[in-house]
Amino acid sequence: MTHSQTSRRRFIAGxxxxxxxxxxxxxxxxxxxxxxxxxxxxxxxxxxxxxPQAKAAMQDLVAAYKKKGAVDLNTVAxxxxxxxxxxxxxxxxxxxxxxxYPGSVADAYARKxxxxxxxxxxxxxxxxxxxxxxxxxxxxxxxxxxxxxxTYYWWGMFYRKSNFAKWGVTPPTDWDGFLDLCxxxxxxGVAPIGLGAGGNTAWVASAWxxxxxxxINGAQYHRELLAGKxxxxxxxxxxxxxxxxxxxxxxxxxxxxxxxxDATTALLNGRSAMMLIGTFFAxxxxxxxxxxxxxxxxxxxxxxxxxxxxxxxDGYFASARSGHRDQVFDLLRFLAGAEAQEIYLxxxxxxxxxxxxxxxxxxxxxxxxxxxxxxxxxxxxxxxxRDSSDALQxxxxxxxxxxxxxxxxxxxxxxxxxxxxxxxxxx
Amino acid sequence: xxxxxxxxxxxxxxPTPPRGRRAGGPRRTPPLVLAFxxxxxxxxxxxxxxxxxxxxxxxxxxxxxVSAPRFVGLANFREMLHDDIFRTAALxxxxxxxxxxxxxxxxxxxxxxxxxxxxxxxxxxxxxLFLPVVFSLVATALxxxxxxxxxxxxxxxxxxxxxxxxxxxxxxxxxxxxxxVIVPALWRQIGYVMVLYLAGLKGIDxxxxxxxxxxxxxxxxxxxxxxxxxxxxxxxxxxxxxxIDSLRSFDVVWSLTRGGxxxxxxxxxxxxxxxxxxxxxxxxxxxxxxxxxxxxxxxIASYLVRAFRxxx
Numbered sequence: 001m002t003h004s005q006t007s008r009r010r011f012i013a014g015x016x017x018x019x020x021x022x023x024x025x026x027x028x029x030x031x032x033x034x035x036x037x038x039x040x041x042x043x044x045x046x047x048x049x050x051x052p053q054a055k056a057a058m059q060d061l062v063a064a065y066k067k068k069g070a071v072d073l074n075t076v077a078x079x080x081x082x083x084x085x086x087x088x089x090x091x092x093x094x095x096x097x098x099x100x101y102p103g104s105v106a107d108a109y110a111r112k113x114x115x116x117x118x119x120x121x122x123x124x125x126x127x128x129x130x131x132x133x134x135x136x137x138x139x140x141x142x143x144x145x146x147x148x149x150x151t152y153y154w155w156g157m158f159y160r161k162s163n164f165a166k167w168g169v170t171p172p173t174d175w176d177g178f179l180d181l182c183x184x185x186x187x188x189g190v191a192p193i194g195l196g197a198g199g200n201t202a203w204v205a206s207a208w209x210x211x212x213x214x215x216i217n218g219a220q221y222h223r224e225l226l227a228g229k230x231x232x233x234x235x236x237x238x239x240x241x242x243x244x245x246x247x248x249x250x251x252x253x254x255x256x257x258x259x260x261x262d263a264t265t266a267l268l269n270g271r272s273a274m275m276l277i278g279t280f281f282a283x284x285x286x287x288x289x290x291x292x293x294x295x296x297x298x299x300x301x302x303x304x305x306x307x308x309x310x311x312x313x314d315g316y317f318a319s320a321r322s323g324h325r326d327q328v329f330d331l332l333r334f335l336a337g338a339e340a341q342e343i344y345l346x347x348x349x350x351x352x353x354x355x356x357x358x359x360x361x362x363x364x365x366x367x368x369x370x371x372x373x374x375x376x377x378x379x380x381x382x383x384x385x386r387d388s389s390d391a392l393q394x395x396x397x398x399x400x401x402x403x404x405x406x407x408x409x410x411x412x413x414x415x416x417x418x419x420x421x422x423x424x425x426x427x
Numbered sequence: 428x429x430x431x432x433x434x435x436x437x438x439x440x441x442p443t444p445p446r447g448r449r450a451g452g453p454r455r456t457p458p459l460v461l462a463f464x465x466x467x468x469x470x471x472x473x474x475x476x477x478x479x480x481x482x483x484x485x486x487x488x489x490x491x492x493v494s495a496p497r498f499v500g501l502a503n504f505r506e507m508l509h510d511d512i513f514r515t516a517a518l519x520x521x522x523x524x525x526x527x528x529x530x531x532x533x534x535x536x537x538x539x540x541x542x543x544x545x546x547x548x549x550x551x552x553x554x555x556l557f558l559p560v561v562f563s564l565v566a567t568a569l570x571x572x573x574x575x576x577x578x579x580x581x582x583x584x585x586x587x588x589x590x591x592x593x594x595x596x597x598x599x600x601x602x603x604x605x606x607x608v609i610v611p612a613l614w615r616q617i618g619y620v621m622v623l624y625l626a627g628l629k630g631i632d633x634x635x636x637x638x639x640x641x642x643x644x645x646x647x648x649x650x651x652x653x654x655x656x657x658x659x660x661x662x663x664x665x666x667x668x669x670x671i672d673s674l675r676s677f678d679v680v681w682s683l684t685r686g687g688x689x690x691x692x693x694x695x696x697x698x699x700x701x702x703x704x705x706x707x708x709x710x711x712x713x714x715x716x717x718x719x720x721x722x723x724x725x726x727i728a729s730y731l732v733r734a735f736r737x738x739x
Binding site for chain 1: 491492493494511572576577578596598599600601685687688689690701704705706707708
């Protein structure tokens, strides 16, 4: 009886304490900046790389660092990570280091003083040797370095070599050649173009918008459009959809019904012939299929427009409220090194490219070709959400999936898109 | 009692005890009992009332979730008046309320009537119908997603029975997405409503049916004049449950379509979530949450007030 009373009392006291704690921290709108985490304990590394191979590679990386310092890896499903990121960064006790993207996405947080300034890390000999483009990409609008890039990958029209050989077709170089190829493939009963903008991956459709826009209007216009300096109902944007309409009949009819993972399975099984996708899809592909995968450059539409490619960079940033400043710097210097990047590439599908000039890529023919592909580009773009913001992405998802289903309604689609985007820019 | 009180007043000159306090009862609430009331109240205040109040405040602001919220008054609600997607979501929510709510009540009642009698094997059917309630809706949604895939079970079935022309990308077509999403939600809800009605049916006095039989009532008449009036109490519960469940329906829609394609299966709840956490417009999202709250509160309160008035 005494025992039960004690435990009851304890429970009540505990509940009261928990309640008070929640009351104190419950004020969601208050931005407390005073509380810092203690500098004891390991650095926490929050990762959104949840595909099996990428996750395993991250574990290898962390295991390698543990010889030097303490770090805890916490892998969170990509979608949860994305929606939670603002909460992580604004919480009083945030994780220290995060996998994320440089450019406008990181700068949005940097402008709100949520990112740790990394100028000190960038003085390391490794980062000093990074390309000038990467230096610029990782610098916030206030001139501070806020990001450490580690790998990048490229987007292209991926296909299976054996299937192209079986169908007797070869990769095209220009738009007309591309339309001919689609015709030929369709006549063989194959869906020429897989998409994968169904399920939870509607954003894949943005790759088509990005590429058509950078091929028709150029990378400069594209970035300005995504920054709100042009309108989505401008004649330039209409031109993008005019071209898209020409290839729309060749898209797999289930393009907006299945997620990209299912669409890549269809590609690997030969039910669809090619797909505009980034190399990350290989992280979930069987290893034995990797040797059979090849890609070609998204066809040139207007030779006068400087050649641009989408080559999103991945890496890390850290929370401004991290209490592990020195340990975070140490971890980031390690991640920026050639050795760490090689460990990651070895453990993952190995189709990404390292940012460190000395780090060896996996050296497969696909990767060699990919590296050349990016190097030949006059301009590099990141991706729709990375060149604009995560908040703008849903407006593109709605507009583009609607266009694919109802191309004739393009006028109202673009009007709506502009209206929705304006709300985001104005927020 | 009144007589006794009057008598007591006459015989004792001391002032009357305050009304409602029993003469022989405990004069003081024991602290433990008080704690049992106050601690849950505190928890409720911290985890429910406080966030709810904050939600009301946020509805009057423009907030991106990172910077400090900016007070904008009723601008969010004004914007709602001209927001096509809000209109779509509100209409879809009404449609959802009618279809999901109506069908789950009707089918729940029908299955309860069918399975109320104790026959051999009836337990199996009851358990089978109740089973979907046990699964998480997100898991349920994953299974149904596989069923609805372009080369999924449903399309294969249609092909096999010669209805190949009906094959469809069920979740990717704006004409079918909402209905395709209602089916798994219904599949789960019917078992729940059935159990509520089964309990209600068990509580009806069999003598009433016997009396009806003696009066020459047929099956329909005894259902109409005995069963239905006796279920009035359960109906109030079922209505509350389905209104609340309809307005908070989110998980199954989000897992299957995310309110798409292009907002065709958008409910107020999914629109609220995507506005708040995808587009990072938390002020507008909170305003939507306030609307949802007022709708739920309005529907339930007006029904309960009417129900109580009838009971009087």
